[in-house]
Amino acid sequence: MIKQLSWKVGGQQGEGIDSAGEILATALNRKGYYLYGYRHFSSRIKGGHSNTKIRISTSPVRSISDELDILVAFDQETIDLNAFELIEGGIILADAKFNPAVPEGISARLLAVPFTKIAEEVGMAQMKNMVAVGASAALLGISVDAFQEVIEERFARKGQKIVDKNMEAISRGVEFVISEVGDISNFKLEPSDGKKRLYMIGNDAIALGAVAAGARLMAAYPITPSSEIMEYLIKRLPEFGGTVVQTEDEIAAITMVIGANYGGVRALTASAGPGLSLMTEAIGLAGMTETPAVIVNTQRGGPSTGLPTKQEQSDLLAMLYSTHGEIPKIVIAPSTAEECFYDTIQAFNLAEQYQCPVIILSDLALSLGKQTVEPLDYDRIKIDRGKLVLDDEELPELENSELFPRYEFTPDGISRRVLPGKKNGLHHVTGVEHDQTGRPSENPVNRKKMMDKRLSKLANGIQFEEPVFLDAKHEEADLLIVGFCSTRGTIHEAMERLEAEGMKVNHAHVRQVLPFPTDIMAEQMKKAKKVIVVENNATGQLTNLIKMHVGMAEKLVHIGKYDGNPFLPSEIYKQCKELFVHGHI
Amino acid sequence: MATFKDFRNKVKPNWCPGCGDFSVLAAMQRAFANVGLEPHDVAIVSGIGCSGRISGYVNAYGFHGVHGRALPIAQGLKLANRGLTVIAAGGDGDGFAIGMAHTIHAIRRNVDITYIVMDNQVYGLTKGQTSPRSEMGFKTKSTPHGSIEAAINPMEMALTVGAGFVAQSVSSDLKQLTHVIEEGIKHKGFSLINVYSPCVTYNKINTYDWFKEHLVNLDDDPNYDPADRSMAMQKLMENNGLVTGIIYQNKERKPYEDMIKGFKETPLSKQDIMLTREQFDKLVAEFA
Numbered sequence: 123m124i125k126q127l128s129w130k131v132g133g134q135q136g137e138g139i140d141s142a143g144e145i146l147a148t149a150l151n152r153k154g155y156y157l158y159g160y161r162h163f164s165s166r167i168k169g170g171h172s173n174t175k176i177r178i179s180t181s182p183v184r185s186i187s188d189e190l191d192i193l194v195a196f197d198q199e200t201i202d203l204n205a206f207e208l209i210e211g212g213i214i215l216a217d218a219k220f221n222p223a224v225p226e227g228i229s230a231r232l233l234a235v236p237f238t239k240i241a242e243e244v245g246m247a248q249m250k251n252m253v254a255v256g257a258s259a260a261l262l263g264i265s266v267d268a269f270q271e272v273i274e275e276r277f278a279r280k281g282q283k284i285v286d287k288n289m290e291a292i293s294r295g296v297e298f299v300i301s302e303v304g305d306i307s308n309f310k311l312e313p314s315d316g317k318k319r320l321y322m323i324g325n326d327a328i329a330l331g332a333v334a335a336g337a338r339l340m341a342a343y344p345i346t347p348s349s350e351i352m353e354y355l356i357k358r359l360p361e362f363g364g365t366v367v368q369t370e371d372e373i374a375a376i377t378m379v380i381g382a383n384y385g386g387v388r389a390l391t392a393s394a395g396p397g398l399s400l401m402t403e404a405i406g407l408a409g410m411t412e413t414p415a416v417i418v419n420t421q422r423g424g425p426s427t428g429l430p431t432k433q434e435q436s437d438l439l440a441m442l443y444s445t446h447g448e449i450p451k452i453v454i455a456p457s458t459a460e461e462c463f464y465d466t467i468q469a470f471n472l473a474e475q476y477q478c479p480v481i482i483l484s485d486l487a488l489s490l491g492k493q494t495v496e497p498l499d500y501d502r503i504k505i506d507r508g509k510l511v512l513d514d515e516e517l518p519e520l521e522n523s524e525l526f527p528r529y530e531f532t533p534d535g536i537s538r539r540v541l542p543g544k545k546n547g548l549h550h551v552t553g554v555e556h557d558q559t560g561r562p563s564e565n566p567v568n569r570k571k572m573m574d575k576r577l578s579k580l581a582n583g584i585q586f587e588e589p590v591f592l593d594a595k596h597e598e599a600d601l602l603i604v605g606f607c608s609t610r611g612t613i614h615e616a617m618e619r620l621e622a623e624g625m626k627v628n629h630a631h632v633r634q635v636l637p638f639p640t641d642i643m644a645e646q647m648k649k650a651k652k653v654i655v656v657e658n659n660a661t662g663q664l665t666n667l668i669k670m671h672v673g674m675a676e677k678l679v680h681i682g683k684y685d686g687n688p689f690l691p692s693e694i695y696k697q698c699k700e701l702f703v704h705g706h707i
Numbered sequence: 708m709a710t711f712k713d714f715r716n717k718v719k720p721n722w723c724p725g726c727g728d729f730s731v732l733a734a735m736q737r738a739f740a741n742v743g744l745e746p747h748d749v750a751i752v753s754g755i756g757c758s759g760r761i762s763g764y765v766n767a768y769g770f771h772g773v774h775g776r777a778l779p780i781a782q783g784l785k786l787a788n789r790g791l792t793v794i795a796a797g798g799d800g801d802g803f804a805i806g807m808a809h810t811i812h813a814i815r816r817n818v819d820i821t822y823i824v825m826d827n828q829v830y831g832l833t834k835g836q837t838s839p840r841s842e843m844g845f846k847t848k849s850t851p852h853g854s855i856e857a858a859i860n861p862m863e864m865a866l867t868v869g870a871g872f873v874a875q876s877v878s879s880d881l882k883q884l885t886h887v888i889e890e891g892i893k894h895k896g897f898s899l900i901n902v903y904s905p906c907v908t909y910n911k912i913n914t915y916d917w918f919k920e921h922l923v924n925l926d927d928d929p930n931y932d933p934a935d936r937s938m939a940m941q942k943l944m945e946n947n948g949l950v951t952g953i954i955y956q957n958k959e960r961k962p963y964e965d966m967i968k969g970f971k972e973t974p975l976s977k978q979d980i981m982l983t984r985e986q987f988d989k990l991v992a993e994f995a
């Protein structure tokens with residue numbers, strides 16, 4: 123019996139690959155296994171090779187693995203493209219229909235299973251994916267009952283007959299494999315702890331976080347890999363009185379969000395690089411008018427349309443600096459689905475506390491990678507609206523067409539915010555430089571004071587729970603590995619391997635990018651001989667940011683990857699090891 | 708009850724003497740009082756341009772945003788607080804050049820706001836370049852040999868994309884202008900009001916006198932029926948768009964807010980946002 127393995131299913135996009143992965147994973151999640159699933163897909167709907175790789179483990183996993191144990195193939199292309207990942211003794215479950223063959227030099231065992239034929243016998247050729255689920259379950263030592271509930275939930279709408287047929291397809295898959303290989307698979311999983319956990323993609327967690335934070339309006343324009351956030355909220359917001367507007371473009375989306383926040387509703391937009399590029403002017407407006415706004419950027423391969431369905435982390439500096447002029451802005455970067463949830467709640471609080479735009483920076487692997495999440499804690503949902511003047515608070519009478527001092531100078535730079543509609547709260551809001559009531563003013567003394575006021579809001583740091591995730595037990599380390607967003611689990615695995623070989627390795631994952639947590643990073647960097655910054659981009663954006671804020675340039679080494687795929691643990695491991703072996707450390 | 712004077716503030720507009728926008732400001736203030744609004748009930752969202760400054764000259768809530776984006780800001784605001792009377796306002800460049808996509812989609816979407824365009828057929832603030840409303844041949848700094856692009860006809864455009872309220876007026880007719888703004892505010896859904904608002908500094912063609920000579924007032928035509936869309940289109944085409952009054956109104960079409968599933972009468976901004984434990988547990992169960 124084994125503690126962890128990797129399973130992959132592949133075929134033409136639209137062949138039921140996703141749902142095969144989904145059903146297997148949901149059943150395993152309910153049995154208490156930890157999972158991490160990553161979908162490899164292309165920018166088309168039907169056709170084109172697509173696959174889903176799922177890591178299954180009895181302990182937490184947050185990364186894809188280098189190896190593959192079981193490959194389920196619906197076509198020869200899947201075998202040709204993926205078999206090289208298989209370990210020695212790995213197994214290919216392939217549809218007998220296409221006369222599968224193992225490419226030369228691959229030592230994996232091929233088991234041709236009549237997926238299509240069995241499915242047709244059960245009643246529908248489409249159910250070949252369920253036969254494949256059954257065949258896989260047999261290898262993993264998972265019983266058919268584990269699927270009953272999942273199949274019922276999924277197909278209940280279509281009637282009992284369909285539920286039964288799907289269950290039958292699964293059973294037949296199990297039976298076939300057992301009759302072929304006997305009940306002696308090398309891939310039987312050790313029992314799990316059986317605890318209840320969630321299984322979600324980062325985008326689900328962000329969207330759920332938004333609902334929990336009280337966001338009731340989303341304005342967005344569809345784009346990969348952010349659309350799931352919009353889709354979730356389209357489904358759920360109406361239950362809470364809210365709504366999603368699919369706008370004509372991202373400029374409309376962000377400005378609508380600004381209008382809604384100005385009106386007192388927590389509102390958000392979500393997009394990827396191309397959309398964020400369009401939003402930059404308006405983000406400056408939010409900064410200048412001190413209007414809260416939450417913007418999600420699920421990074422993908424750039425520049426321009428780039429690699430729309432592939433992983434990259436190349437928007438970092440653009441998120442920090444792309445707006446003209448100088449504004450207060452917060453950028454936070456969750457690194458797990460769980461953090462996506464809690465950080466989103468924090469993002470809405472920060473936006474209102476500091477009255478400025480907040481960008482939640484994710485990336486494709488985090489937004490779409492599906493992972494086990496510990497139960498989410500209702501008691502950690504806190505709503506803090508900062509200096510918002512509440513509905514029932516009475517304001518002193520404004521005489522002589524005076525205005526409410528919406529931009530009053532205060533010690534912390536944050537002024538009271540009053541919502542339109544409020545009696546005695548009249549004030550002006552403008553992206554033009556303005557005085558304390560919001561009236562345009564070009565007075566140089568006022569200008570300087572206003573700039574200082576806005577920027578001072580963030581100058582003394584912000585109340586963000588975990589600016590840097592630290593796994594840093596060594597007071598003197600050979601290496602500090604630094605990353606942001608989805609690389610968290612991959613770095614962790616590389617680190618475990620390096621430590622097993624006697625290296626002392628610390629890990630710092632930057633979670634608050636702006637304002638940059640200089641002190642925390644400096645302290646960690648001092649403890650290490652070398653600092654390796656792992657990032658999915660070519661130019662070393664985080665490396666440069668660290669150089670700029672912390673210095674210690676001589677210690678910094680950048681490991682970049684920008685071929686569209688997430689890092690594998692072995693890639694980080696090997697490059698760190700090389701530095702070590704060649705005496706750089 | 709507020710009078711038009713309550714909508715005045717002490718800011719002196721920085722418009723040129725004689726600018727058409729003064730009348731639009733006066734008409735707006737009168738219309739607000741006439742329909743019974745108080746200053747804090749009104750929010751004016753404006754674009755960038757000479758005209759865009761208007762939100763700062765009314766004693767009401769005002770949001771002066773970025774060039775071309777008054778409409779999405781105004782729609783976001785209205786969805787946040789449907790209790791407010793939301794006015795969007797700006798120039799012809801703001802609404803028909805940089806912001807044209809928003810104009811068309813705001814019409815389609817039909818959120819209950821009133822959009823007033825101060826159409827001077829030129830870019831005022833940037834000192835006199837051509838606008839999408841400039842007539843073919845119009846000479847400006849950016850078109851020294853005369854514009855070689857066709858002018859857009861916003862009223863026809865609005866009709867073709869499904870507008871529920873389309874009106875036009877002119878700065879010299881304060882009475883009609885006030886009336887169409889009132890009707891626009893009362894109309895349930897998106898209303899587009901294009902106002903010929905002469906730029907006395909950069910447009911020497913489309914002057915007050917020119918409009919006096921060329922405009923046809925639909926209010927003078929007893930047979931004109933604003934509920935008849937094809938009559939509206941025909942009138943516009945016959946007169947090259949140079950008509951004033953309520954051109955078209957569809958009282959049947961429901962505003963966007965009324966068509967959103969589960970959208971309540973109570974403004975969104977006044978609703979409780981904290982989930983109960985039961986609600987949260989139910990949401991989370993989907994991911995188990």
Ligand SMILES: Cc1ncc(C[n+]2csc(CCOP(=O)(O)OP(=O)(O)O)c2C)c(N)n1
Binds near residue numbers: 833838
């Ligand atoms: C993104 C952007 N581009 C350009 C400008 C410069 N600009 C300001 S107002 C304006 C045009 C104004 O014309 P119009 O909208 O007709 O308003 P008017 O001044 O005529 O009332 C331009 C081009 C700007 N502020 N922002």
Ligand code: SF4
Binds near residue numbers: 723725727757831905
């Ligand atoms: S330039 Fe033209 S539009 Fe601008 S204020 Fe002067 S007259 Fe009015």
Ligand SMILES: [Mg+2]
Binds near residue numbers: 756
């Ligand atoms: Mg103009």
